[in-house]
Amino acid sequence: MGNLPNVYLYAANNPSEATLAKRRANAITVSHLTPPLASAGLYKGLAELKDSLTRFRELPPGDSARDDLAGLIHDQAAAVDLEGDAETLWKTLLETEGALITDGLHVVGKPMDDTVRRELLDVIPGLEKDARENLDALLCANDELQPLMRALGGHFVPPVPGGDLIRSPEILPTGRNIHAFDPFRMPTAHALAEGTKQANLLLQTHAALPRTVALVLWGSDNIKSDGTPIGQALALIGATPRFDSYGRLSGADLIPLEQLGRPRIDVVMTLSGIFRDLLPLQTRMLAEAAWKAASADEPPEQNFIRAHALAYAEAMDVDLEIAALRVFSNAEGAYGSNVNILVDSSAFAEEDELADAYEARKSFAYGRDGKAVKNAELLQKALKDVDLAYQNLESVELGVTSVDHYFDTLGGISRAVKRAKGEDTPVYIGDQTRGTAKVRTLQDQIALETRSRSLNPKFYESLLEHGHEGVRQIEAHLTNTLGWSATTGQVDDWVYQRMSETFVLDEEMRRRLSELNPKASARMANRLLEANDRNYWTPDEETLAALQDAADELEDRMEGIAAE
Ligand code: BEZ
Ligand code: MG
Numbered sequence: 001m002g003n004l005p006n007v008y009l010y011a012a013n014n015p016s017e018a019t020l021a022k023r024r025a026n027a028i029t030v031s032h033l034t035p036p037l038a039s040a041g042l043y044k045g046l047a048e049l050k051d052s053l054t055r056f057r058e059l060p061p062g063d064s065a066r067d068d069l070a071g072l073i074h075d076q077a078a079a080v081d082l083e084g085d086a087e088t089l090w091k092t093l094l095e096t097e098g099a100l101i102t103d104g105l106h107v108v109g110k111p112m113d114d115t116v117r118r119e120l121l122d123v124i125p126g127l128e129k130d131a132r133e134n135l136d137a138l139l140c141a142n143d144e145l146q147p148l149m150r151a152l153g154g155h156f157v158p159p160v161p162g163g164d165l166i167r168s169p170e171i172l173p174t175g176r177n178i179h180a181f182d183p184f185r186m187p188t189a190h191a192l193a194e195g196t197k198q199a200n201l202l203l204q205t206h207a208a209l210p211r212t213v214a215l216v217l218w219g220s221d222n223i224k225s226d227g228t229p230i231g232q233a234l235a236l237i238g239a240t241p242r243f244d245s246y247g248r249l250s251g252a253d254l255i256p257l258e259q260l261g262r263p264r265i266d267v268v269m270t271l272s273g274i275f276r277d278l279l280p281l282q283t284r285m286l287a288e289a290a291w292k293a294a295s296a297d298e299p300p301e302q303n304f305i306r307a308h309a310l311a312y313a314e315a316m317d318v319d320l321e322i323a324a325l326r327v328f329s330n331a332e333g334a335y336g337s338n339v340n341i342l343v344d345s346s347a348f349a350e351e352d353e354l355a356d357a358y359e360a361r362k363s364f365a366y367g368r369d370g371k372a373v374k375n376a377e378l379l380q381k382a383l384k385d386v387d388l389a390y391q392n393l394e395s396v397e398l399g400v401t402s403v404d405h406y407f408d409t410l411g412g413i414s415r416a417v418k419r420a421k422g423e424d425t426p427v428y429i430g431d432q433t434r435g436t437a438k439v440r441t442l443q444d445q446i447a448l449e450t451r452s453r454s455l456n457p458k459f460y461e462s463l464l465e466h467g468h469e470g471v472r473q474i475e476a477h478l479t480n481t482l483g484w485s486a487t488t489g490q491v492d493d494w495v496y497q498r499m500s501e502t503f504v505l506d507e508e509m510r511r512r513l514s515e516l517n518p519k520a521s522a523r524m525a526n527r528l529l530e531a532n533d534r535n536y537w538t539p540d541e542e543t544l545a546a547l548q549d550a551a552d553e554l555e556d557r558m559e560g561i562a563a564e
Contacts, residue, residue: 001026007151009108010178012171015162015273016219018178023277030151030172031160034397035102036112036120040452040459042097045080046163050093051078057266080451081494100166100396100434104416104462105469109145124166125435131169133462138172147175154456163224164395166434167284180223183281184248187227187234187241188290195231197435198430202390203233203265205428205439210387211304214417214425216409219274221394222282226320228432229392230282232241236265237305239289252289257302264293268382269327270362270413272405273335287327291368294324298458312381325365328379332372337361337412340404343483346530351486355419358412383420389413392430400429400442400451410442411487418488427488443490446481450495453477455502464516471517474503475524482527485536496537500528504550505543518558525551 010018010029021027042050056069070086070255077089084092087554100123103116108284112120117139121132151157160176161168187195205210217229234252236241238260241560244250269286276283286434293305300307305324330336337358363379364372391410393400400406410427419427427442440448454477463470478499485491504510504525513521528547531537539547 005154007148008146012160012162012174012178013164013224013397014220015178015180015223018162019219019278020274028151028157029178030144030148030157031162031171031176031178032108033106033142033174034164035104035106036116037100037123037166037396038103038116038119038458039123040096040099040101040456042093043243043457045076046093046096046451049073049076049080049082049089050097053086053090053093057090068276081492081498093277096448096451099448101453101456101459102397102402102462103458105466105473107275107466109143109148111142112139120165124169135169135172138169141177142175143179144175144402147173155361162396164433166396167224175487180278181226181367183279184246185226186222186249186279187230190225191228192231192234192240194225194432194437195228195233196235197437198228198392198432199232199235201427201437201439202388202430206388206426208387209262210265212268212308212382212385212387214268214270214383214389214413215271216413217275217388217390218272218391218394218406218409219278221392222275222279224395225432227282229280229430230286232392232430233267233269233286234289236267237289237293238264239293241285242414249285252285252292254289254292254296255427257298263301263303264296264298264303266308266382266385267326268379268386270409270415270423271327271329271366272409273330274432276329276366280370283327283366284297284368287325287366287368290326290388291321291324294320308385312378312563316377321367322365324380325367325375325378327366328362329364329366329372330361331364331374334361336405337408339412339415339487340408340483343407343486344479348486351415354412354487355416356416358416362412378468379416380420383413383417386417386421386425388426388428389417390428390430393433396433399453400445401449401454401477404480405485406475407480407483407487411484415487424489441490442484442488446484446491446495449477450481450498454481455498460502464512468517468520471513471520474513475517475520477529478503478524478527482531482534482536485531490535491536493537495540496528496531497543500539500543501523504528505546510550510554514554518554518561522531522551522554522558525554538556 006020006025006027008027011034012031013034018029035154041514052073093466157177159179162178163171221231238255242251242253255487294309309323313320339354339357359376363374363376366372414425414427429440429445431438436560463473
């Protein structure tokens with residue numbers, strides 16, 4: 001590009017990719033807001049169920065009216081694909097109601113209207129009166145077009161940290177040049193303490209102490225949390241970062257077993273290409289932590305990394321240095337596992353092809369020297385010992401069904417583990433996007449997102465106000481859901497059934513969607529049929545026939561438009 005200016009309009013919450021844009025293409029990023037947030041609320045059958053549960057909870061135990069209500073509650077719960085006792089149902093409803101969702105899309109330069117702004121301020125945790133007023137004023141005054149024009153005019157664009165509004169209000173005003181972080185200070189002491197807490201929460205959630213955890217690490221979640229996921233990895237291994245006398249990250253040390261109080265857990269760390277690019281010091285530090293654990297003079301029953309590394313060294317006839325490699329990513333310059341591309345284009349016959357793609361792309365082992373060497377055999381050996389796979393949510397804005405990257409990384413490795421072991425692996429999502437950490441099974445996370453987002457009129461109507469792009473986003477939720485079926489099999493039947501009813505089988509909605517975006521609406525119908533073809537869902541014959549008719553109708557309409 002030479003000295004041609006590269007002014008790049010960029011989402012304020014994406015400091016990791018913004019940093020790459022700056023490094024690779026000399027970009028001056030001009031930040032813009034992401035969609036406002038709102039709480040999901042309840043709708044239709046979920047709201048009715050909550051009414052009944054509220055009445056039930058108000059009645060004294062032993063009151064005969066409770067028994068009548070219990071029958072109604074059971075039926076109402078079944079109608080919204082829920083089961084369990086009153087307490088369980090209550091908790092599920094509260095979690096769904098309070099879940100944060102994105103409210104439509106952000107239009108660059110367009111101020112938020114009053115109700116949207118108020119609701120956004122309402123959902124930001126711990127916002128005191130003064131801070132709220134301050135934030136409100138900043139949002140009202142926020143102007144993204146003026147700074148964009150200034151940047152295009154060759155003027156200075158002031159810097160701003162990247163992040164999401166809910167955790168980092170300092171991203172306001174937008175229209176500024178995003179910077180990321182101080183690479184020498186990550187993970188911070190706070191991130192280590194948080195990471196340790198979250199790692200313990202994961203261990204409590206899983207039924208037994210895992211010997212190996214497959215941990216997916218991204219750049220963005222680490223940047224936004226000063227390295228908390230890195231802290232999780234270190235905590236599981238029982239290690240801590242080492243800083244030199246200037247306070248710069250210089251490696252990792254082991255925490256003594258007595259202090260750890262449990263065995264060292266083996267961690268297969270898979271880095272996104274972005275993490276690998278942005279965090280080379282941390283990549284080496286993690287490799288050093290694994291190496292030090294593998295070579296520690298400790299009983300293997302107290303040190304699963306050592307136990308596994310010794311076994312791999314023997315089986316593969318390699319030295320311990322190689323057998324102790326646990327940090328895997330793409331080859332230099334490559335990103336992603338391609339599992340998302342295969343799913344999006346339906347270009348796989350058997351799900352094991354997704355495992356093949358994952359392993360081909362992600363089997364580059366990064367050593368203590370930061371260099372990568374392809375070692376598919378070692379990755380396969382390590383995957384065979386994995387007891388659970390885990391990834392953190394990056395932000396409130398993006399759920400595991402909003403973008404295709406989650407099933408590309410966490411789904412990809414889960415499928416590779418399944419192939420290596422010949423059985424399903426438990427998959428967990430760590431959600432600390434709202435301050436308090438929560439670990440959910442993937443199945444629960446998908447159910448929560450489906451109820452609070454995809455099927456929620458508040459969510460999809462706000463998207464549909466944006467026409468064509470709104471339909472595309474709804475379609476993406478469905479495709480990403482199919483990506484989870486393909487990689488983990490952990491999507492309930494009702495998800496596809498209700499998506500069919502809401503977006504394809506409802507005549508009025510089908511017409512609306514196809515008028516706004518004929519291509520995406522036809523894709524939705526075909527995706528649902530694909531889910532049936534691949535046995536991710538077994539609809540009754542009537543539903544299947546109706547879907548087929550709808551798909552034909554939508555295809556015809558699309559071809560008609562193309563012919564015109
Ligand atoms: C990352 O920050 O590592 C990342 C961002 C988007 C997609 C995948 C990974
Ligand atoms: Mg991109």
